Amino acid sequence: MRGVTIGPIESLRHPDKGYGTRASARAMDEAKALGSTWISLTPFGRVWDLKPSGIDLTFEAPFEQNREDVLRAMHQAHARGLKVFLVPHLWVETGGWRALIDPGDDAAWARWAAAYRHFLLTWARVAAEGGAEMLSVGVELRSFVTTGRAALFYPILEEVRRVYPGLLTYSANWDDAEDTLIFGELDLVGINAFYPLADKDGAGRDELHAGGRRVAEGIERLAAAWGKPVVLTEIGYTTRKDPAVRPWEWPDGMKNVTIDEEAQALAYEAIIAPLLDSRACAGFFVWRYYADPDDVSQESEWGFSPRGKLAELVLRDAFTARWAADGPSFLGENLGRHRARTPGLLGWELSPPPAWHSSF
Template identity: 75%
Template sequence: MSGWGGVRGVTIGPIENQRHPGRGYGTAASGRAMDEAVAMGATWVSLTPFGRVWDGKGTGVDLVFEAPFEENRRNVLAAIAQAHARGLKVLLVPHLWVESGEWRALIDPGDDAGWARWAESYRRFLLTWAAVAREGGAEMLSVGVELRSWVTTPRAASFLPIIEAVRGVYPGLLTYSANWDDVEHTLIFDALDLIGINAFYPLAEREGASFEELLRGGRKVAAGVDDVARAWGKPVLLTEIGYTTRRDPAVRPWEWPDRMKGVVVDQRSQAEAYAAVIAPFLDARTCAGFFVWRLYADPDDVSQEAEWGFSPRGKLAELVLRDAFTARWAADGPSLLGEALGRHRARTPGLFGWELDPDE
């Protein structure tokens, strides 16, 4: 309905650590990452600035992360400008980094007074980045990421005034990035424009599953997402999808690569997992699109994750994504005569081929 078509998105993760000068958002390296996203066929990028939370008690959000906030703000604005200069739209996703290693979904400030302090601190954090999104002209903003202990409980009522305040600051589209296993219990979607899901769904229950088994799992996931979209009467955006480069990544795709040991690197397993989860969504009218997790602000900096990490860059999975991004999706709306001529278009992700004739 927006005329934008399906969201073909890539998350570009920050490299803001001061030990990596010249490699973060807004740098020449970041521009190269944007160029690679365009070459892949992406039409959107997701940028993920972080705030720091010390532990799961939720005492407050510190805007300083790796570098002073004003520096990060300038860098994010520069990265938004880089994206727009290349014709890319931007989803800004203010994220929480919990220093203790606890999962942000389980933050629990304790009693009512603790929750009130936490809500006010989070409100300041989110409104600060909402103002950045407005200033940079980002097309979409996520109001939160995996805040299960808040937005799936009766305390979700305290989140609604925060969304209303964001509406007063930021004029673009709003979503929220629910975890895949709690989206059906999230209570704030009425106040938002799109249902966001961090979609690290398992596609199989056993190791060594065949591609056909993975594809059946992908169809089951797509059917469940369609049910969620129809229940709320809103489109779904997969704010993160991703698989690590290892054997059987689709069994427990949420496992973080830094914590793995004795990993067998397996590009084909990663590629097949992507193909199996993406293919059913291409014909889903209720799915607005997805963001791949993830590339980095310096595409040449391989220090950000292990060889078996999530990045599809330079791997078989990148071929799957190129095929998917250049295919026609149900979310694109009616096609225009001749628009596909000369495009790289593989209507079935994973073929790794060039289909120059749209009638073949």
């Protein structure tokens, strides 16, 4: 899964720029040109705070409009030969991280589970109608799926299976994936993989690559424990100095930022390179591009998007390389197409690698 997340631009203040528009079609074209084989779409539902009792399906634009927009975006992707991963997210209106949602006592949790069931089944039906090939049943719901409350989640998964025929995964946060209890009911282990690759600023290439190898080793262990492949449902780094130290930090609140494209590109290189050698890793989804590729209002200049930056070259290089998860190659496969001889090092090659070079 060579994936790119295409984030929504749902606000009514941005007409003709969101999912399903001509701008969105250009975003799909760019994803295809990058070498992507999948795109991820991320509709949102809204909760008020971390003690919710319900989920508002309307986010910026009314739900019915968002539903139709997402279906059109799926059609745009499929028309270009791209597979679709639908990832319904929760937005906490008053702030706070969705992983810390705690409605309260048993009765409150039962109400929350019913609300989440309605939210997820709604988007599962959209995924089925649009022919999405994979669906995430949740994003960073630590309090729900790493605790005894997971018992409330299993019946929801059974209902999702009845309305949606495609692959199911769940987007665990990188630091609680090992504690997530529901992976046994899913097809792939999913991780939002904002792993730190170093523990201090100023780390060099060797240290970051060592961090990437540690991440790959952990993924191998997790895949072995569950007996199924791992997909990194999000990976990403901001465009600033030392982005691999605390990669989860949101760019909007940062001040006095030093923009550093080389640091972003190096972080991508360090985490991707060992994944290409891993048969346990089914692929990853880059966080993120936007539904209008020309709209730069969605995040700061030092934000996550790799579009038009050095990091994009790393991604192009990796997406056109051979991965261990691709399976065995066949004679003449590489004739006549671009191929990265050294994944992650920005090197484009027309010819097959020499016999002594390891093949990816």
